[in-house]
Amino acid sequence: MLFQLLEILNRSDRLHTPPQLAEALHTTPQMVQQLTEHLARQGYLVEAPQCSDGCADCALRAMCSAEGHKAKLWTVTEKGLRALHRSGGAP
Amino acid sequence: MQSPANDLLTKTETAQASANRTPVIALAGQPNVGKSTIFNILTGLNQHVGNWPGKTVERKTGTCEHLGRALTVVDLPGAYSLTANSVEERIARDYIIQDRPDVVVAVVDAAILERSLYLVAELLLLPAPVILVLNMIDVAEQEGIKVEPQVLQAALGIPVIPMCATRGRGIHALLDTVQALIGGNLEYRPRRPTILPNHEMILAELVRRIAPHVPDRYPVDWVALKLLEGDSEITTQMQETLPNDVWEQVHATLYEHEDAILDIAGARYGWIERMVRAAVERPKVGQMGLTARLDKVLTHPIWGMAVLLAVLGGVFWLTYSIGVPLQTWLSDVLDRLAMVAGQALAEAPGWLSALATDGIIGGAGMVVTFLPILIVFFTVLAFLEDTGYMARIAYLTDRFMHAMGLHGKSFIPLLLGFGCNVPAILGTRIIETRRARGLTILLAPLVPCTARIAVVAVLAPVFFGNRAGLVVWVLVTGSLIALALLGIILHRFILRGEQVAFIMELPLYHLPNLRTIGLYIWQNTVAFLKKAGTIILLVSIVVWVFSYFPNGVVSESYLARAGKWLEPVGQWMGLSWELITALLTSFIAKENTIATLGVLYGDYETVLPTVLSPAGALAFLTTQILFIPCVATVATIKQEAGTKWMIASLFLMLGLSLGAGIGVYQLGVLLGL
Structure with missing residues (x-):
C-alpha cells in the first residue's frame, strides 16, 4: 500500500486529497492519512512548509502556521524517488 | 506464509x-x-x-x-x-x-x-x-x-x-x-500480519546468519525483521554484537533491500485494512460530518466550480462596489491635498512645490489610494482562509493552473491582480515552492488591474467611439490569453522540471473568527504601508526627478529625452515620442499616461485621432495594457522575490508589450487600418 501510494504520487504531479487517494487505493481516507504520516516518519514524504521562503520576515508568519485552518501539503522526498526508481516505478 | x-x-x-x-x-x-x-x-x-x-x-x-x-x-x-x-x-x-x-x-x-x-x-x-x-x-x-x-x-x-x-x-x-x-482458560491464536514471499526468503537468510549471536531475551525472528525494517537501535546493537564478517554479509543484504520497510509496513497496513473492513461500518453519505457533506458539493468538479464562480463574482462585486469608489474618493482627497500643498508652497522654489505635489503626493500618495482595495481583498482573503474555503479554491482550480505548471494556490494571487497587482504579488506568499511563487510573480502583472482597465477604458472611446467596449473586452481577454500562453511557455521551456505532486489534507470548515480576520487585515495593511510605502516613496521621488529636471518642462526632461531616444521603437508601432513618454510615465502609476498625454497634447481627445491611425491606436492600447507594471508593483516584486525576479519581470513585460504592440501595428497596417 505504501509503495502504491508513492507510485500514484509519482505518476501524476497534481494535487491529491486523501479521499481521492483512498478511492485509487480502495481504502479509506483515514487509512491514507495514516499511510501518509507513516511515509513521512520514514522520510519518503515531507510536509511542505506552510509559508514560502519569502515569508521569513513576514509579520503574519505566526498566523499562517495556525493549526487547523491550513491545508497540510505532503510531497515525495529524494528518498521516496530513489525507492521508486529502485523498484522500477520511477524513470 | x-x-x-x-x-x-x-x-x-x-x-x-x-x-x-x-x-x-x-x-x-x-x-x-x-x-x-x-x-x-x-x-x-x-x-x-x-x-x-x-x-x-x-x-x-x-x-x-x-x-x-x-x-x-x-x-x-x-x-x-x-x-x-x-x-x-x-x-x-x-x-x-x-x-x-x-x-x-x-x-x-x-x-x-x-x-x-x-x-x-x-x-x-x-x-x-x-x-x-x-x-x-x-x-x-x-x-x-x-x-x-x-x-x-x-x-x-x-x-x-x-x-x-x-x-x-x-x-x-x-x-x-x-x-x-x-490462567490458560482462553484460546489465544493471533492472526499476525505477514510479509511478502520475497522478503520471507531474505528474512530466513538473516535469521540463519544472526541466530547464533542474538542475545537470549530477544526473539531471533523479531530481531531479523527489525533489521530488515532498518530499525536504528537494533541495527547498531547487532553491528556491535555480530562478528565482522557476519555483519558485512548482513549489511550487504540490508543495503540491497533498503526499502523493504515499505513492503513490510505496507503489508501491516493491508492487514489493518482487512481487520477494519471486517469489523467497522462507517456512516453513509447522509450521516457524514459537516465538512464531508460540504466538500461533496464544494469540491465537486461541476457544483464546486459553480460555487467558486459565485464566490469570485462576490469578490469582484465587493471590490468594485466598495473598494473602487473609496479609491476614487481617496484620489479626490489627494488631488485636493496636492492643491493645498501647491498653494502652501507657492512662495517656495518651483522644484520643491512640484516634488511635493507631483512626486510625493502624486506618486507615493497613489499607494494610499490602493488601501481600500487592499482592505477589501484582505478581508475576503481572511474570511475565505479562516473558514477553510481557501484550500478548496486551491484544490478546484488546480487542474486549470496545472497547464501552466502552477497549482491552484496561484489562482488566488492572480485573482487579486484584477484589483491591483500589488496585493497579487503580496498574495504569492501563500505559495510553497520558490519556483511556483516566482512563476506566479512573473505572470501576475499580466492580470489587468483596475488602473490599466481604467486607462484603456478612457482612451478607447477617443479612437474607436461606440466600438470602444468591444476593444476593451478584446484587450482584457487578450491579456489573460497572453498570461495563459506565457505561463505554458515558461513552464514548458524555462521553469520546467521542478513540479511535484502533493497530497493535500483539506482542513475542517470553521466559523470565521472576527478577531483573527481583524488582526489579519490590520497586520497586512500595516506591513504594506511600512514596507511597500517606503520603497515606493523613494522610487517615486527618483522618477519625478527625471521627469522634472533639467528645467522643469516635461517635454524637455530627461524622461522626454528617453522617450525621444526610444522613438525608433515607437515608429515600429506607429507611435510618436509623446506617446512613448506617456507610456514611460505610466511606470509611476498607470493613470499617469492620461495625465502625460494631457500635458504633451493639451486636448488629447481631439488631437490624438488626427495624429494616430487606428492601427497605431490599437498598438498603443495593446502596449499600454501589457506594459511593465507600475513602480508600486515593481517595488513589491523586488521586496517579495528579490532583484533578479524584478529584472526578469521588467524585461519580460517590456519585451512582451513592445512585441505585441509592433505585431498589432504591423498587422493593422497589413489590414489597411
Whole structure:
C-alpha cells in the first residue's frame, strides 16, 4: 500500500486529497492519512512548509502556521524517488 | 506464509509463568487513547510514579485486585509503533521483550482504528499475549462508526474488549479476560500480519546468519525483521554484537533491500485494512460530518466550480462596489491635498512645490489610494482562509493552473491582480515552492488591474467611439490569453522540471473568527504601508526627478529625452515620442499616461485621432495594457522575490508589450487600418 501510494504520487504531479487517494487505493481516507504520516516518519514524504521562503520576515508568519485552518501539503522526498526508481516505478 | 515471530507462548507456559509471582499487565497504546484513565481506574490510589531506568520518561506502576488475586499494572509510554523512532517506543518494546509481562493490554481508539492498529500489529510479534481494548466505543458510536468487537476478535484471533473507560464500562470484562488468559482458560491464536514471499526468503537468510549471536531475551525472528525494517537501535546493537564478517554479509543484504520497510509496513497496513473492513461500518453519505457533506458539493468538479464562480463574482462585486469608489474618493482627497500643498508652497522654489505635489503626493500618495482595495481583498482573503474555503479554491482550480505548471494556490494571487497587482504579488506568499511563487510573480502583472482597465477604458472611446467596449473586452481577454500562453511557455521551456505532486489534507470548515480576520487585515495593511510605502516613496521621488529636471518642462526632461531616444521603437508601432513618454510615465502609476498625454497634447481627445491611425491606436492600447507594471508593483516584486525576479519581470513585460504592440501595428497596417 505504501509503495502504491508513492507510485500514484509519482505518476501524476497534481494535487491529491486523501479521499481521492483512498478511492485509487480502495481504502479509506483515514487509512491514507495514516499511510501518509507513516511515509513521512520514514522520510519518503515531507510536509511542505506552510509559508514560502519569502515569508521569513513576514509579520503574519505566526498566523499562517495556525493549526487547523491550513491545508497540510505532503510531497515525495529524494528518498521516496530513489525507492521508486529502485523498484522500477520511477524513470 | 509464516509469521516473523513464532507463537512463543502456549497456555501452559503462560500459566506456569504467572503461578509463582504476581501477574503483570502492561498497558500499551498510542498517546490520547485513554490509557492513563484505564490505569487510574485499575489501580486507584495504589500507584507508584517514578522514571524508567536511565530515562526521563515517567514510569507509572500500580496494583489491583480481581477475584481475590493481585495484579501488577504497568503503564507503558504512549507509542505509535515499536520501531526505535522515539525513546517512548524503545522503552515500550524493551520492557515487553526483557521483562515479559504476562499480558499486554493494547488500548486503541475505536473511532480511529486505522491509526491505532499499527501498534497492535507490532505488539503481536512480541513474546507476550495481547488483549485488545476498544476504548471510546461511545465516541465512535456518536460519530456513526459501528465497530463489531466479536467480528474483530474473530479476525484478530485475540480477545477484544469494548470499553468506555471514562464511564468505567468494560473494566470488569477486561479483568475477567486477563485472569482467563493468565490462567490458560482462553484460546489465544493471533492472526499476525505477514510479509511478502520475497522478503520471507531474505528474512530466513538473516535469521540463519544472526541466530547464533542474538542475545537470549530477544526473539531471533523479531530481531531479523527489525533489521530488515532498518530499525536504528537494533541495527547498531547487532553491528556491535555480530562478528565482522557476519555483519558485512548482513549489511550487504540490508543495503540491497533498503526499502523493504515499505513492503513490510505496507503489508501491516493491508492487514489493518482487512481487520477494519471486517469489523467497522462507517456512516453513509447522509450521516457524514459537516465538512464531508460540504466538500461533496464544494469540491465537486461541476457544483464546486459553480460555487467558486459565485464566490469570485462576490469578490469582484465587493471590490468594485466598495473598494473602487473609496479609491476614487481617496484620489479626490489627494488631488485636493496636492492643491493645498501647491498653494502652501507657492512662495517656495518651483522644484520643491512640484516634488511635493507631483512626486510625493502624486506618486507615493497613489499607494494610499490602493488601501481600500487592499482592505477589501484582505478581508475576503481572511474570511475565505479562516473558514477553510481557501484550500478548496486551491484544490478546484488546480487542474486549470496545472497547464501552466502552477497549482491552484496561484489562482488566488492572480485573482487579486484584477484589483491591483500589488496585493497579487503580496498574495504569492501563500505559495510553497520558490519556483511556483516566482512563476506566479512573473505572470501576475499580466492580470489587468483596475488602473490599466481604467486607462484603456478612457482612451478607447477617443479612437474607436461606440466600438470602444468591444476593444476593451478584446484587450482584457487578450491579456489573460497572453498570461495563459506565457505561463505554458515558461513552464514548458524555462521553469520546467521542478513540479511535484502533493497530497493535500483539506482542513475542517470553521466559523470565521472576527478577531483573527481583524488582526489579519490590520497586520497586512500595516506591513504594506511600512514596507511597500517606503520603497515606493523613494522610487517615486527618483522618477519625478527625471521627469522634472533639467528645467522643469516635461517635454524637455530627461524622461522626454528617453522617450525621444526610444522613438525608433515607437515608429515600429506607429507611435510618436509623446506617446512613448506617456507610456514611460505610466511606470509611476498607470493613470499617469492620461495625465502625460494631457500635458504633451493639451486636448488629447481631439488631437490624438488626427495624429494616430487606428492601427497605431490599437498598438498603443495593446502596449499600454501589457506594459511593465507600475513602480508600486515593481517595488513589491523586488521586496517579495528579490532583484533578479524584478529584472526578469521588467524585461519580460517590456519585451512582451513592445512585441505585441509592433505585431498589432504591423498587422493593422497589413489590414489597411
